[in-house]
Amino acid sequence: MSAVATLLSGDAALLALAVAVAPLARKPQGGPIAYAGALAISSALLIVALVELLKPPAGEALALPLGLPWIGARFRIDALSAAFLVIVNLGGVAASLYGLGGYRGEQSPQRVLPFFPAFLAGMNLVLIADDAYAFLLSWEFMSIVSWALVMAHHREAANARAGYVYIVMASFGTLALLLAFALLAGPAGGYAFDVIRAGSPAPGVASLVFALALIGAGSKAGVVPLHVWLPLAHPAAPSHVSALMSGVMTKVAVYGFIRIVFDLAGPAAWWWSVPVLAVGAGSALIGVLYALMQHDLKRLLAYHTVENIGIIFIGLGLALAFKPFGMASAAALAMTAALLHAFNHSLFKSLLFMGSGAVLGATGERDMDHLGGLIHPMPKTALAFLVGCVAISALPPFNGFVSEWLTFQAILLSPDLPSWILKIMAPAVGALLALSAALAAACFAKAFGITFLGRPRTSSASQARETGRLILAAMALFAALCLVVGVVPGLFIDALAPAVSGAIGARMPGQSTIAWLSIAPIAESRSSYNGLLVFLFIVVSASLAASVIHRFASDALRRAPAWDCGFPDPIPATQYSAESFAQPIRRVFGAVAFETDERVDMPAPGDLRPARLDVTLRDRIWDRLYAPLIRGVEEVSLRLNRLQFLTIRQYLSVVFGALVMLLVVLAIWP
Amino acid sequence: MIVDLVFQLLQMTLVIAVAPLLTGLVRATKARLLRRRGPPLIQAYRDLVRLARKEAVVADTASWLFRFVPYLVFAATWVAAALVPTFATGLLFSWSADLIAIVALLGGARFFLALAGLDVGTSFGGLGSSREALFGALAEPAMIVIVFTLALVAGSTQLSTVAAHMVQAHVGLRVSLGMALVALIIVAVAENGRVPVDNPATHLELTMVHEAMILEYSGRHLAVIELAAMLKLVLYISLIACVFAPWGLAIADASVADRLFGAVAYLIKLAVAGVALGVFETSIAKMRIFRVPDFVGAALMLGFLGALLLFVSRTLK
């Protein structure tokens, strides 16, 4: 059976599983059936996707007689799809494993279990769709099913609002994509992707398609300013679904962008890179600044997804800048950096969401200010979470560093670009990228430190227990992958090369053949990095230092109360909280980014009441962009509401008038 | 191959051996300028040995991370320091990590030290960690834009290539390099916790950053962390020396005599830098904490300007 057929039958199996599980959801065996089935199917699809990625692409299409009668539905796998299929199904495997371990803690299983396999199926279908109709149908299906999952705990008002904002933004994104595909298909209505590829749109039309694709796919990926739904929706869903939404669904959106802009819209204009770079750098900085201000663990992770999507879009923007000027190898480097970062992000973000889900399951708390000291009762979870934090902060020898390093190398190739705007933007983007990377490290030092280190701040934190083995296995798998990708990145870069050459038409030089498993993106004399050696050096020097000192100096250890400069405080509330940790950064960046307002209410001397500190942060994007839009829509709908209260005759007049007008138009139309 | 390996190992031991001496020199200079006799130059070695021999006292609330971090920080800083050319470039493993990786390794060390500060659950640790997070968030991008500038001048981010370029090619006085030098000095001062950013000799909470994070450490753990801090100072001075004062640096495949000469030159440069640092620290006062972002932000701006000038001037070449 060809690979496409296998994937389609896998998706059909997932949909069948979803339907089968729906009546069983409330019974105790519903959870294991759903998640074990999803696990098995996702693993099979992962293997198929890996095989497709690594062997030369065959790329035959499969047409199914579904959908619209004169279009049908076409499906195809090429290297780009295969790369993203690996990401989706790997995430599916981990999330299913997590679900298998944690399904007992789910309060409303009938709202989660049927939709989980359907969500996986939807994402897989988007990636293999070969015509506009199948693509959009799968895209909407994916959005609606994930909306259902977001609304799983809809009794809480915050979740209901999150679902509402999400469905509005998702529909808006689909509308933009619909228009983009309509423009690409043209009046002839050629919706199949190879028909679109064969024709080349006019430059104006292509630019419009690009803008619509950026808006549509970008809003699903979470670029600023279309990101507002992400920090609301991702935390509202159950933890393994949040892992899928943040780690995997955003990558499907990135795939949509790459497919339309790099593949279908014809040759790119160089100035397309300017908005993409601007949006990428903006998302990176704004995302991490917002993340730093959060004290809800899941919301912090969701905002941070915005930052990483920004980094991916920076890579894509650089590829868009290099390609039209014929700098093929530089474009390949930038695209490889973007794709590798997409893969890395799916790994560590899913890992972190699973960790926060484990914490939530063990303590019932998501707020970091109610946690603390969890490293003692939950050491394995803490270790996996620590690996995720180190990886996402782009520290060697883990994988986050490799993709950021590649992005920096791509930026360093940009002085050769002939455009002035790009020459000025590139170092600015590089500086912003470095700034957001450093802030990300601060953010995750806070996230790990406040949650897992220190002393427990509430009783739910002190009474936590270690999570189940399956959840730990899922996290351990991803943590190990983070290390492996960081230590032997050359193999993964070579694996992504077919996808890169599919999108750009060029690829990076083969990395697996370089000595000692280093990577040298341009040439060995130019710059190289060897993750394995760095890892070995660190391990060897640390062990050497430890053993030398233990042997020759002393290895005596004594436990005692903390020194704390001689004034130890028994109350755990005196240790730093999430807001306190971010306070210096908030002081420096807050006035510009959030209009922070700090008010201190000090009681007069002799007054015994406690002092009060109020910090308000305003979301500037919501205030400037969304609030006026919402007010405008409400105004207009209030005016139009009068149409609800017409008489029968007036309704008939409206219909009649419309008919007459259309006939007049038909008569006059040249 | 064996000779190269020997020289690589020699470099790694040299930086460790020399680090406490440099710190001793800085302290001695400051003492003399303050009209004190001051401790002998080898006092730092004695301190380290003394600390290492003591029993380590660890807080009840500390976790395994607390005991792990000193060795991790030391390892990261040592690996980074071993990659910076001191007496010769093009050593055996110099291609395994470039400048960006060195900056990231130091960032990793800072990350773990911040975690250690939060581990015991005292407010002093949080104080130090949060301030260090802020300074790092500004100093690291400044370092990266400086790396951009150097990479654009030398054509590579590999430190050996940069140093070799500076030695051999006639680079001359370029505005971007001047800006990069000033920015690098500012970043070095900030990252090493020297006056005006942090006072390494104090334990007052208003003035602590690095000291606050390591407040709970004692015994051998403290010794390892102090050695790592000394190594970091050596690293930054070596970095400034090999890029901006590369005279005497032996390039790849040089003879043993050249390398020996390079080692002597390096020690002289270290001594000069140590004295200069001592003079600098005694001459100015420490800044308020919230003036430091302006200070480091100035480094970021300078580095960015330098990089921008190079980016834009590519067409004129």
Place this chain on the structure above:
Amino acid sequence: MKGLEFDVAHLLAGGLVLISFVLLYQNRLYALLNVYALQSVVLSLSVAWQAYVQDASHLYATAFIALAFKAIIVPYALHRIIAELGIHRDVENVVGVGPTMLVGLALVALAEVVMLRIATDADVLAREDLAFALSVVLIGMLMMVVRRNAVSMVVGFMSLENGLILAATAAKGMPLVVEIAVAFSVLVALVVIGVFLYRISERFETVDALALDRFRGEQK
């Protein structure tokens, strides 16, 4: 014979349009129903002639159905409903008769222009018939819009259906299935509207649309 066929069809379709104008002009309920019955008779004649011209025998059945249902059964049923409910009033128009007729003429012109535009390469006979059919449809809608009485709105709706059937037969090759569906829809519409009228009458003792509006709580 081409000329004769064309003339007779043209005559019948034109007759249908003329009767629609009469419907528009009529303001007494019983007269309205009688004119509607006449329209249905003319429709069935037109359909029968089309059957003869196109040599399509199934259209004879359609003509018979139109005659039976629309010319006899439906007007009779409506007569009974009106008698039972005791509605004998005159029908009031919103707009005066003059302007209404003018608008009707404009609609006929519009229908002609549209048909000329879109059916340029169709058979002349078919095109003319379609234009007249569209005119009947539009005039039927106009009737629904300018009348105040719910029964006359219903009659307008049924006259609209007549126009649709004329259009269906003017286009050659439409199968019988569609016609039965159309007939059934008319019957169902009648039943629903009849029930509706009974209900309204029971609750409010009137089917005058203006009076109904008053009970909605809005004053227009």
